[in-house]
Structure formats: structure tokens, C-alpha cells
Amino acid sequence: MSTSPKGQQAVTQPEGPQIIPRDQHPVSRNLISANALKVLYRLNKAGFDAYLVGGGVRDILLGLTPKDFDIATNATPEQIKSLFRNCRLIGRRFRLAHIVFGRDIIEVATFRGHHDSAPKKLQNCNKTSKQNDQGMLLRDNIYGSIDEDAERRDFTINALYYSIADFKVYDFANGIEDIEQRQVRLIGDPETRYREDPVRMLRAIRFATKLDMLIHPDTEAPIKPLASLLESIPPARLFEEFLKLFLSGKASENFNALREYGLFGYFFPQVESDLKAGQYPHMQAFINQALSNTDDRINNEKRVTPAFLFAVFLWYPLQQKIREFHDSTSLTPQDAFFAAYGEIMGKQQQSIAIPKRFQSVIKDIWILQEKLVRREGKRAFKTFEHPKFRAGYDFLLLRSQIENKDSPALVELASWWTDFQNQGYETQQQMVKTAARPKGGARRSPRKRRKPRINNSNQNG
Known part of the structure; x- marks a missing residue:
């Protein structure tokens, strides 16, 4: 897979978000699903901050039709559940709220916080963060601010937030610039981010093929050396990743990229x-x-x-x-x-x-x-x-x-x-x-059937 020009450094968090006013971006309520709007409005009405985040914002900026509308908020999962009767809480590694509207599911996540602030937050919200020896996050329910949440997101193009309150887009990691340059770039140190969650290597490939983008050299470089980290991913999660990679209309491209980066063997050794x-x-x-x-x-x-x-x-x-x-x-x-x-x-x-x-x-x-x-x-x-x-x-x-x-x-x-x-x-x-009929045209004479033997034993055993 091709990469973007070299020379740019790994993304570090700017001091504050770039704020794009309503008249300078194409994100509109008309392009957001009615169910997502219901969730955003109700959270706002209850006094919580709520943003359309990630792929929904990114795809609209790219001129695509979003398939999913994810929401980020400062409400905890329990507070979200109290607002929606059609809510179910899922996940241990990441605690999420799913608001169910028939077949449509709106995923709502509480703003994530930093691990180094865990002790303080544990006192307030009784949540846990846990990593294994390789740095992989096994459990991550540390809650924080929107700024911290943006830092915790994986790719710059996913650290984009649309506010239903003021109709502005908040860009925390120069994601709009990367959209314009059509490149997939990790936020933070790539090796650390891959160790936190090796599936990010698969996501980098999937976003590049899905969005017709290039993987930035800094984001690409650690993939082959860290490929073996996928051995730690549970088979059930790899099945879900298989579906995303091979049933999204980009199976051929993803197959070639997975083989190029030495990742396919962890699906099919x-x-x-x-x-x-x-x-x-x-x-x-x-x-x-x-x-x-x-x-x-x-x-x-x-x-x-x-x-x-x-x-x-x-x-x-x-x-x-x-x-x-x-x-x-x-x-x-x-x-x-x-x-x-x-x-x-x-x-x-x-x-x-x-x-x-x-x-x-x-x-x-x-x-x-x-x-x-x-x-x-x-x-x-x-x-x-x-x-x-x-x-x-x-x-x-x-x-x-x-x-x-x-x-x-x-x-x-x-x-x-x-x-x-x-x-x-x-x-x-x-x-x-x-x-x-066998070749040659001759028809074989049918075999005579044997007369069935009479069995006097009890058929019901």
C-alpha cells in the first residue's frame, strides 16, 4: 500500500481545538439520522454535553453518506441509561451505551480520560483501567473531558466533534487537514497506540482502503514489526474484524494489504x-x-x-x-x-x-x-x-x-x-x-432389489 510523503511527525495534541463555524463546514442536521438527533437533543436537554463524533462527521466532510452515527458525551453510562428506556449497556473493556431504535442502534460513549489520572478518577467514579505486560488495554473505563477524549481517539480523522448546541465542528488533532491530504494518521506515538490495541493496525488498513486514503509513514512503520501483537486478540474479536475487512466492498484491497503488512496470517495461518x-x-x-x-x-x-x-x-x-x-x-x-x-x-x-x-x-x-x-x-x-x-x-x-x-x-x-x-x-x-447414462450410450440394467428381511425386534428399542 502506498504512503503519504515522509517528513511529518507523529501527531501531538494542539493546545485547543480548531473550531469551524457553521457556515464553513458541510455538516448539517439534514445529513444526520433522526434517531441520532433524538439522542443528541435529549442529552442536551438533560444538561449534558453531547457531540456527533468520529466517522459520522468524517464521512460528511468527505462527501460520503455515513452508515453509523456515534455520539460522545460527558454523561456516564448509568446516567445515559436513566434517560433512555431503550438503552442497553455493553462491554467490559469499553463500557458503552447502545440506544436501540428497532434495527437502528446509536452508540453513545462517555468521554475517555487519561490513564495517569486514574487514581483520582477512581475515587470519583469507581472505574478501572488495566493493561497487560505488552501495554494492551484490557479494561479502560476512565472518564474525562472532551479534550482528553480527543487525545484518546486513534486517528486524527476520527477526532472530529459536531455540536448540536452551536452547530460547530471541533477539530482536536488537525483531522480536517489530514482529510484534505487524504491520509490516515495516528494520534500520539504509533507504537504505543498499537500496543494499547493491536486492532488499530487493522483499522489503519481498513480506513485507508475504505476512504481511498494513504497511510502516513509514521503510522505505517511499526505495523510489520508489531504484527505479532495480533496473537493476543481474542478469536471472537478477530471474527468481527474479518467481517469489517471482507464484507465492506473492499475485500480484495484489504486482502492484499493484510498480506503486504504480514497480518493476514493471524486470520488464516x-x-x-x-x-x-x-x-x-x-x-x-x-x-x-x-x-x-x-x-x-x-x-x-x-x-x-x-x-x-x-x-x-x-x-x-x-x-x-x-x-x-x-x-x-x-x-x-x-x-x-x-x-x-x-x-x-x-x-x-x-x-x-x-x-x-x-x-x-x-x-x-x-x-x-x-x-x-x-x-x-x-x-x-x-x-x-x-x-x-x-x-x-x-x-x-x-x-x-x-x-x-x-x-x-x-x-x-x-x-x-x-x-x-x-x-x-x-x-x-x-x-x-x-x-x-455412462459414456458410450449403453444403459446399465438396474440392480434387483433384495426383499427386505422381516425384523421382529421392538423398533422403539
């Missing part, structure tokens, strides 16, 4: 190892095409599931593991598949905690690859009626596109299923008969 070794000739192209297809679907507002991408990333390691079980054991093909599936998913779960609802879809997509081959009798129709047929078919189609030169049979199979879906029932029946 086996896949990164195989890619580096060139283990499978089609793996790189297979992943690239899947990511490109996913980006196209998201940018055209079509549905996607993370299960499909997990199935793509782990497909070739799964096939290798199945072959190993075939060669070293007497397992049936079905048992070899399930043994390989268990081992591959078990190892992957150590890096990313994939929820069970997605694991089942991954398994269905993989199982369907074999079912799609077997089209005789009623099997084609049963496969066609499978709830995950479309995902399985899309996966087959992707395989055929990538492996077409080495597997003409796969191309033929994908083409057959494409035609099958567009035909009437009678034509489908004829297609099944033709597909089930």
Missing part, C-alpha cells in the same frame, strides 16, 4: 503458509476471484454470507487433509471428509471464532460439491431443493472458472447445473437421464 509456499496452483486465483465477486455483490447491494468466503479460504487445505486421511487410513470418503472438516475447522477456530450458524453453511457448501456430481435418479432434484443449493452452485461455478484448463469435467458439470436451473420439469428429467 494455514492459508498464508500455503500461499507463501505456492502449495496449490489455483489457490491465489480462487481467493482473488471470490473476493472480487463478493465486492461486486456488496457494491450492488446484493446479499452475501461470510460462510462463503470461509469456504473459499479453507477449500484447498480441506482437500489436502482429505487426501491425507485417504492415504493413511481406511476411512470411507464420507468419514474422511468429516475427519478433515473437524481438523481444519478446529485449527481455524483458534484464530477466528466462527459462529456455529456459519460453520453449518460452510459444511453444506463443501458437502454440496460432491452432491452436485451425483445426478442420477432423484438425486439431482433433491440437491436442487437443498436450502443452500445456490451457495453450493456458486461455489462450483467459481471452481470451474478457476480450474477450467485442468478440469474440463468440472466446467461441464457447472454448465449442466446452469442449464438445469433454467429448464422446465420435463426437460430436467431428460437431462438427468442423459447425465446418469
Whole structure:
């Protein structure tokens, strides 16, 4: 990934915010969601300071439509909850208030304070701050002023606050200048900030690709040396980061950047190892095409599931593991598949905690690859009626596109299923008969069915 010109120093906090009056910025109440405005107004009416902060302000300044409207206030989580019946408090590491309006959630955070002021604040609010030996914040509920809150934010472009009281934008870290220069820059010492929260390395990449910006050299420099800090991130949190990186319409760019900075292996250790070794000739192209297809679907507002991408990333390691079980054991093909599936998913779960609802879809997509081959009798129709047929078919189609030169049979199979879906029932029946007939045209005589044996035992056991 490219970076901005060198020569600028890490961001230090200016003495006071740059204040941009209403007539000199484009942020308007007309561009803020009605629910966010309700929260801002109610907090103000109750005597609290309340600001639209971060991405909502940043995106409007960039001419984008914000997807999220986050709010910062001097009200504590408990005080926020007392004002809103539709409020729920979440998080231990960061205590947050979620104001729920149906499917819309407005996140409200209390101004963060500095760690070195913790003893004094602990006396007043009974909150805690805790770090591990590497400097990572394990718990951080020290409350402070808006100035302290701005210093605690990660990137300059996120230290922007819009006041509903006077309609001014408060820029605490030259964020507007960085927006104009289109650069992502950390506030404070980058190494310290990454040690506090290694996920900031992922956020730097995500903001750069999402906003079409460059990562400032000072912000970029520590990423590779500190990449191993991601080992301390819980698998459940890495799953959430996976969704943000790969289901935002920028999956291809994020994948390349993660690999460039040595971070992808903390999501998929086996896949990164195989890619580096060139283990499978089609793996790189297979992943690239899947990511490109996913980006196209998201940018055209079509549905996607993370299960499909997990199935793509782990497909070739799964096939290798199945072959190993075939060669070293007497397992049936079905048992070899399930043994390989268990081992591959078990190892992957150590890096990313994939929820069970997605694991089942991954398994269905993989199982369907074999079912799609077997089209005789009623099997084609049963496969066609499978709830995950479309995902399985899309996966087959992707395989055929990538492996077409080495597997003409796969191309033929994908083409057959494409035609099958567009035909009437009678034509489908004829297609099944033709597909089930062995090459050469001779029809095999059906095997005689054995008469069932009478079992006099108690069926209910």
C-alpha cells in the first residue's frame, strides 16, 4: 500500500481545538439520522454535553453518506441509561451505551480520560483501567473531558466533534487537514497506540482502503514489526474484524494489504503458509476471484454470507487433509471428509471464532460439491431443493472458472447445473437421464432389489 510523503511527525495534541463555524463546514442536521438527533437533543436537554463524533462527521466532510452515527458525551453510562428506556449497556473493556431504535442502534460513549489520572478518577467514579505486560488495554473505563477524549481517539480523522448546541465542528488533532491530504494518521506515538490495541493496525488498513486514503509513514512503520501483537486478540474479536475487512466492498484491497503488512496470517495461518509456499496452483486465483465477486455483490447491494468466503479460504487445505486421511487410513470418503472438516475447522477456530450458524453453511457448501456430481435418479432434484443449493452452485461455478484448463469435467458439470436451473420439469428429467447414462450410450440394467428381511425386534428399542 502506498504512503503519504515522509517528513511529518507523529501527531501531538494542539493546545485547543480548531473550531469551524457553521457556515464553513458541510455538516448539517439534514445529513444526520433522526434517531441520532433524538439522542443528541435529549442529552442536551438533560444538561449534558453531547457531540456527533468520529466517522459520522468524517464521512460528511468527505462527501460520503455515513452508515453509523456515534455520539460522545460527558454523561456516564448509568446516567445515559436513566434517560433512555431503550438503552442497553455493553462491554467490559469499553463500557458503552447502545440506544436501540428497532434495527437502528446509536452508540453513545462517555468521554475517555487519561490513564495517569486514574487514581483520582477512581475515587470519583469507581472505574478501572488495566493493561497487560505488552501495554494492551484490557479494561479502560476512565472518564474525562472532551479534550482528553480527543487525545484518546486513534486517528486524527476520527477526532472530529459536531455540536448540536452551536452547530460547530471541533477539530482536536488537525483531522480536517489530514482529510484534505487524504491520509490516515495516528494520534500520539504509533507504537504505543498499537500496543494499547493491536486492532488499530487493522483499522489503519481498513480506513485507508475504505476512504481511498494513504497511510502516513509514521503510522505505517511499526505495523510489520508489531504484527505479532495480533496473537493476543481474542478469536471472537478477530471474527468481527474479518467481517469489517471482507464484507465492506473492499475485500480484495484489504486482502492484499493484510498480506503486504504480514497480518493476514493471524486470520488464516494455514492459508498464508500455503500461499507463501505456492502449495496449490489455483489457490491465489480462487481467493482473488471470490473476493472480487463478493465486492461486486456488496457494491450492488446484493446479499452475501461470510460462510462463503470461509469456504473459499479453507477449500484447498480441506482437500489436502482429505487426501491425507485417504492415504493413511481406511476411512470411507464420507468419514474422511468429516475427519478433515473437524481438523481444519478446529485449527481455524483458534484464530477466528466462527459462529456455529456459519460453520453449518460452510459444511453444506463443501458437502454440496460432491452432491452436485451425483445426478442420477432423484438425486439431482433433491440437491436442487437443498436450502443452500445456490451457495453450493456458486461455489462450483467459481471452481470451474478457476480450474477450467485442468478440469474440463468440472466446467461441464457447472454448465449442466446452469442449464438445469433454467429448464422446465420435463426437460430436467431428460437431462438427468442423459447425465446418469455412462459414456458410450449403453444403459446399465438396474440392480434387483433384495426383499427386505422381516425384523421382529421392538423398533422403539
